[in-house]
Structure formats: structure tokens, C-alpha cells
Amino acid sequence: MIGKLNHVAIAVADLDRATAVYRDTLGATVTDATDLPEHGVTTVFVELPNTKIELLHPYGENSPIQRFLDKNNDGGIHHVCYEVDDIHIASARLVADGARILGDGKPKIGAHGKPVLFLHPKDFCGTLVELEQV
DSSP states (O other), X not given: OOOSEEEEEEEOSOHHHHHHIIIIISOOEEOOOEEETTTTEXXXXXXXXXXXXXXXXXXXXXXXXXXXXXXXXXXXEEEEEEEESOHHHHHHHHHHTTOOBSTTSSOEEOTTSSEXXXXXXXXXXXXXXXXXXX
């Protein structure tokens, strides 16, 4: 059911510093910062030949990233994102198998303008999983 690894998301307390580390120290191509108020994040994508790194920074008062950073002051890996061909079919199969979808269970439009879902980390080896329809 899952396809390629789309990205690994890292929560960061200082987005400018993190962007500079990837751009200046590691020599990667990075995107401009994009605010996604509906998700409570500001994102920067680090473009790699085989995948992406998503730098996540809190946006707004109820940001889930701020809650993550409150528990992990230095930041860290927040989630992994896998591609799926059809998010509705994937969702139905996962729910039938007992997996929990976070939020209201309905896909939302993610940072790439495509439908996404997040899966409960307790159902996936302690890892928050994002599915993105390609």
C-alpha cells in the first residue's frame, strides 16, 4: 500500500538557524518558508536527490509543533511521510485493520497541496506517520 518515502519532518525551535545549517553547512537546496496556519506550522523543505527533509516550526498559539518542542527542547524527528496512490482506499484499509487516524479522520490538504492523513504513533512502532496522496 505505501509507496516511496516522501519526506522526514524535523521540528525545529529556530527555523532560520536550521535552514542555514542545511543550506550553508550541508550545501542543500532549501525552499522559502511557507506558513500553513491550518496546520499550525511554518515549513521549509530541504530538497535531496531521493527524498526531502521538512523543517517544521510552530505557527500560531495552538501549534502541535510547539507542544512537541515543549517536550523536546532541541527539536527532533517529528514524523515520516509515505506516498499512497489513493488516500481514501488507504484510509479505509487502515481503519478496517484497527489503525487510528488523527483528527477527524478526513484528509486535509498538506504542504504540497495534496491530501494527507496522520496516523497515531502508538499504532506504528511509536512513529507519527503521514500519508500523502500522489
